[in-house]
Amino acid sequence: MTILKTAGLTKKFGDFAALDGVDIEVGKGEVYGFIGPNGSGKSTTIRVLLGILKATEGHATIFGKDVWKDAVEIHKRVAYVPGDVNLWPNLTGGEVIDLFIKLRGGNNTSRREELIRRFDLDPSKKCRTYSKGNRQKVALVAALSSDADLYILDEPTSGLDPLMERVFQECVREAKAEGKSILLSSHILSEVEQLCDKVAIIRQGKIIETGTLKELRHLTGTMLLVETKEPMPGLAEVKGVRGIVQKDGALSFQVDQEELDHVVRYVSGFGIIRMESAPPTLEELFMRHYEGTGTGGVS
């Protein structure tokens, strides 16, 4: 069942197209990773989805309703954490959490207390004294205490320490287990890798890759680390081999999935001492797309 869907979403600020035909689709119970560097259009997409910006072209629905026209109806079942959390300096964290929960229409106090404890937040402090991480905790506690069906989280962990990041990941897994959907925008790729079922990579307002992590890895191939008795001078010419790097007497390189069999046969001819294989990390995948700009190095 589709919870969130956009079709050809375009947003222009004057002549500049911040979004250029974005298509994403989040299903029920899915954690959808939305990755891209700063300024690629992640936050703009999210603001359009929240009805804060009006799309220039294209269509976006959440729960089958139009994100612009039915914003209020939709927001009753959505919880949102902005990337840059600005709060009111003269209100306390506790007051802001209560306000946010109330404005969504919920009232789940036991969950609130539990999350404040888990995130180790002091709700009696004024927001002006909070660090970025603490402001993010306020927004996270408010969002996660609400009984929403869709969570929209815009780089929610960029100010959190590793311990709190783990608490956050637990919370996301719990929400997923309850059948909630999550749109998680991030540029921390390890986080996306651990949490997300599906990933979309955005660059300059365009979705350049989308699919499950498995599918994306398939596109990229496998990382091999090989140490052989004899040197392999012709390796670079073998079909399907890319990105050879010398590493402590061994060679590390990437192999296209369909050429794997052929490459391993070639390598074994030189007498294998050591061989390690690993799926490419999201980072490698990501870098491949971004480094591709302009140089034409990647087909």
Added chain:
Amino acid sequence: MNNQLFSGTGSLSRFILRRDRIRIPIWILSFVFATVATAVAFIGLYENAQERQAIAATMENPAMMAMVGPGYGLANYTSGAMMAHQMLLMTAVVVGLMSVLLVIRHTRTDEEDGRIEMVRSLPVGRLSNVAATLLVLFLVNTVLAVLTGISLYALNIESMELEGSLLYGAALGATGMIFASLTAVCAQLSHNARSAMGLSIGILLLAYIVRAIGDVGSEAVAWLSPLGWIVRSEVYVNNIWWPVLLTVGAAIIFGALAMYLNSIRDLGAGFLPARAGKVHASPLLLSPIGLAFRLQRTGFIAWAISMYVLGASYGSVMGDMESFFADVDLMQDLLVPMEGFSLVEQFVPTLMAVMTIIATIPVLMAILKMRGEEKNDRIEHILGRAVSRNRLLGSYLLISLIASFVMISLAGLGLGTVADAVMEEGFDVAMAYQAALAYLPAVWVMVGLTVLLIGWLPKLTGFIWLYLSFSFFVIYLGSLFQLPEWVEKITPFGYVSAIPLEEFDWLQATMLTAVAILLIVVGFVGYNRRDIGS
């Protein structure tokens, strides 16, 4: 004493001057120009001794003593005596405010934003920042004192001789110094910039009030306040220097206290206990309108009190108005006598216009607060939840409309009740209140225009202040400069019935209200169509 405590003070002082190389000259020049302009205006307003004696008679009134300080030299009220008596205290309070703002900016604000931490990591003494701030402030106030004194003397007005002029400037500078030092102490006591600022301004106001009570009641009480000291220098009459020297001495003592407190506390800490905030929100906060009000509560209350005080201070001089008008030629030009109305009654509409235009400031601030929230990216917290744009804008609009009623009512009632109390023949409070309320529809038009700007041209919302200033200029000075009738009609305040001189014009008021509603509706339409956060 350990010299290292102060290393780098010189460089830091130059750095402060560099950072404020525009701000400080603007402050100083504003004071010099304002003082000179007032002196010149006084000369123009009161052409001869007879006119000045007429105003001197009104200065015996306790309300005037509470406002501007004890009267002196009233028997021979020269231009200089009048200038110093009526202007010195008010100007000194604003000089004090300048010192408060500058000191907080360079002490607690820098500390809160982590800049002091960076400075302290350099080979700089622990006390250097406080010392440099106070050094700069003492320098600024000295320059202010000298420039003001010389400028006043340079006007070449007979009763403003050199010594008095220099004393006038020195009194201002000394006030600036004492409040710089007091603020530096407050900056050590509080935990954050905001409460340090609140505390300092509180002390400034308290000094003013204690002096007012003392001047009206007992002399001894007035000596508790530094502002009470400087008004006793009797500038241009007796030229008493020692109260000013006393003030400078006290400034040095408090400056030393600030440095001592700074030396025994940790960076980021304060001496006053930090109160733990509320863990849970009060039910009153839990709605868009609750939040909107909470964010402006302090300002709202302060403005409400100020409006009453403004009305009351106009009301307090009503009793002396007849004699005052009778003697001063210029005022007679301003107000052409009308059959069947006393001069006081004739003056009511002008006063009301001025007060309502001032009352419009908090009203517009209430609705423009939403634009500030948008600029600070806090609106998305609200709109990202189940709150419609209409409800959000409506909340701020409602507060703005309530403010319009409250502010104007308080100004009108302040004027009416106090005038009734001080005038022997009494004053018609209901009439004053009606005259004030008659301006409500005009204020609503200003609110409507602001909503329109927020809806369609959010980047140009500042235009409304320009329009309000224009309205003030036209309404207040229009008759003085003999501007043509139609100029008055470019502002909504030009369509208000001048009660009690005119009957209340229902048609005109209804039309104004209709225009306001139309502007508001169109503004809402725009707000529902545009992007947020631009």
